[in-house]
Amino acid sequence: MxxxxxxxxxxxxxxxxxxxxxxxLFDDTSGAYSSQPGGYPAPGAxxxxxVNHLLGDPVASVAMAYGSSIASHGKDMVHKELHRFVSMxxxxxxxxxxxxxxxxxxxxxxxxxxxxxxxxxPSRDVPVPPRQDLNAPDLYIPTMAFIxxxxxxxxxxxxxxxxSPEVLGLCASTALVWVVMEVLALLLGAYxxxxxxxxxxxxxxxxxxxxxxxxxxxxxxxxxxxxxxxxVALAWTSSSLMYFIVRSLRTAALxxxxxxxxxxxxxxxxxLTLGAAxxxxxxIYWLTFHLVR
Amino acid sequence: MISxxxxxxxxxxxxxxxxxxSKNEEVDQKSGGQQSKxxxxxxxxxxxxxxxxxxxxxxxxxxIMNETDLTGPILFCITLGATLLLYFFYDSLPVGLYKPAxxxxxxVQFGYVYGMSALGCLGIHTLLNLMSSSGASYGCVASVLGxxxxxxxxxxxxxxxxxxxxxxxxxLALVIVGWCSLSASKFFSSALxxxxxxxxxxxxxALLYGLFALLTVF
Numbered sequence: 001m002x003x004x005x006x007x008x009x010x011x012x013x014x015x016x017x018x019x020x021x022x023x024x025l026f027d028d029t030s031g032a033y034s035s036q037p038g039g040y041p042a043p044g045a046x047x048x049x050x051v052n053h054l055l056g057d058p059v060a061s062v063a064m065a066y067g068s069s070i071a072s073h074g075k076d077m078v079h080k081e082l083h084r085f086v087s088m089x090x091x092x093x094x095x096x097x098x099x100x101x102x103x104x105x106x107x108x109x110x111x112x113x114x115x116x117x118x119x120x121x122p123s124r125d126v127p128v129p130p131r132q133d134l135n136a137p138d139l140y141i142p143t144m145a146f147i148x149x150x151x152x153x154x155x156x157x158x159x160x161x162x163x164s165p166e167v168l169g170l171c172a173s174t175a176l177v178w179v180v181m182e183v184l185a186l187l188l189g190a191y192x193x194x195x196x197x198x199x200x201x202x203x204x205x206x207x208x209x210x211x212x213x214x215x216x217x218x219x220x221x222x223x224x225x226x227x228x229x230x231x232v233a234l235a236w237t238s239s240s241l242m243y244f245i246v247r248s249l250r251t252a253a254l255x256x257x258x259x260x261x262x263x264x265x266x267x268x269x270x271x272l273t274l275g276a277a278x279x280x281x282x283x284i285y286w287l288t289f290h291l292v293r
Numbered sequence: 294m295i296s297x298x299x300x301x302x303x304x305x306x307x308x309x310x311x312x313x314x315s316k317n318e319e320v321d322q323k324s325g326g327q328q329s330k331x332x333x334x335x336x337x338x339x340x341x342x343x344x345x346x347x348x349x350x351x352x353x354x355x356x357i358m359n360e361t362d363l364t365g366p367i368l369f370c371i372t373l374g375a376t377l378l379l380y381f382f383y384d385s386l387p388v389g390l391y392k393p394a395x396x397x398x399x400x401v402q403f404g405y406v407y408g409m410s411a412l413g414c415l416g417i418h419t420l421l422n423l424m425s426s427s428g429a430s431y432g433c434v435a436s437v438l439g440x441x442x443x444x445x446x447x448x449x450x451x452x453x454x455x456x457x458x459x460x461x462x463x464x465l466a467l468v469i470v471g472w473c474s475l476s477a478s479k480f481f482s483s484a485l486x487x488x489x490x491x492x493x494x495x496x497x498x499a500l501l502y503g504l505f506a507l508l509t510v511f
Contacts, residue, residue, distance in 0.1 A: 095423040098489035
């Protein structure tokens with residue numbers, strides 16, 4: 001029912017602009033909507049218009065209008081709560097990528113041995129977006145890689161005739177839980193070793209999400225070339241990912257002022273980075289071996 | 294038992310929605326001469342947008358998304374309903390009657406299709422808001438995605454006439470999915486002013502359309 005009224009409301013916007021004859025139950029905000037095509041629609045006002053035509057029963061129409069106003073109020077509340085935890089501007093920084101950056105970064109993830117300069121460009125106030133700096137982390141690749149991994153897992157299970165939607169959900173939630181645990185462990189380690197606090201939670205999420213690219217490659221080679229191909233790809237992607245993480249996190253964690261700072265702390269940071277890197281192949285193996293049997 | 298009957302009527306929902314939504318427009322168009330011009334404008338814009346979908350290599354101008362209020366998932370509902378209805382009625386024919394034996398008489402779970410398309414729309418909407426400087430509204434995203442579902446109709450009609458299980462079927466499905474996602478990303482990148490990101494938008498659209506093809510056709 002709510003589905004129905006929602007779609008009917010969208011269709012009535014044409015009428016709302018052309019002939020404002022019916023007495024509005026709510027304020028006519030559809031004019032504001034049409035002048036900003038990028039803004040959010042106002043469902044309350046539109047349902048009022050459509051309800052007049054679709055239902056003759058006034059009680060039901062009032063109930064539906066009330067329900068939709070509750071829905072829009074709920075949506076606003078969700079947005080407010082979400083904005084308290086996740087700052088959209090900070091998140092937008094991680095998605096400011098373009099195709100050239102993504103292609104180069106993917107190449108770097110697979111073959112990082114020839115890359116010379118791992119320093120992130122220094123910035124005065126605003127961090128340099130990933131478009132202009134190859135070494136900056138982004139969240140587009142990890143997100144897409146995660147989704148591709150889940151779909152690939154479903155496909156691999158389907159090929160082995162072991163597919164069902166519940167198993168797909170199980171795969172997705174298992175991978176998500178591992179990501180969350182790894183990010184929490186890295187945060188704890190960074191806190192204990194008092195690493196420079198430039199590494200926000202999104203940075204750590206990005207770095208722990210890069211291993212999904214390696215996972216996808218391993219699963220694909222495993223599906224195409226059998227079990228041997230899977231182990232070869234696993235070894236290759238694990239080693240390149242470990243190298244990538246160690247080089248990137250060393251420069252990101254130590255920062256430009258790595259000369260200062262006591263030696264045991266620097267060693268602790270090094271151990272932390274090496275530990276994080278060594279953890280990656282284990283996770284990759286754990287999450288993919290049951291797909292390539 | 295009632296749920297089973299409801300399940301049988303589930304594919305009719307988009308047709309009903311699309312019809313109701315467009316009926317609201319018709320009722321308005323009849324009341325006044327100035328609205329007939331509106332109707333012509335709408336038809337011309339829909340024709341232009343269909344041509345843009347059907348010709349994925351031609352660059353689109355950014356203004357076609359702004360000419361009408363992109364609020365209506367009207368066309369999306371009609372297209373989706375037509376496709377699913379086609380496949381649903383064909384699926385319910387007994388084997389042997391206009392249906393060759395190789396046609397997979399599988400159960401298509403329409404609940405999954407709706408849930409997945411809603412989730413996919415929401416995901417693409419979030420991604421577009423994060424990646425572009427000016428955000429996109431949900432109705433706009435749903436409308437563009439529904440528009441670019443048009444080539445999928447070709448795929449499902451091919452599925453009726455010949456089995457798609459072999460190599461030819463896979464290649465055709467890949468080509469159609471690529472076509473859909475390229476035109477969708479062309480719409481988005483030209484309308485939201487994102488330069489150099491067309492392939493990045495095309496990839497999640499390709500995932501969505503690929504999943505859609507997998508669920509409905511295969």
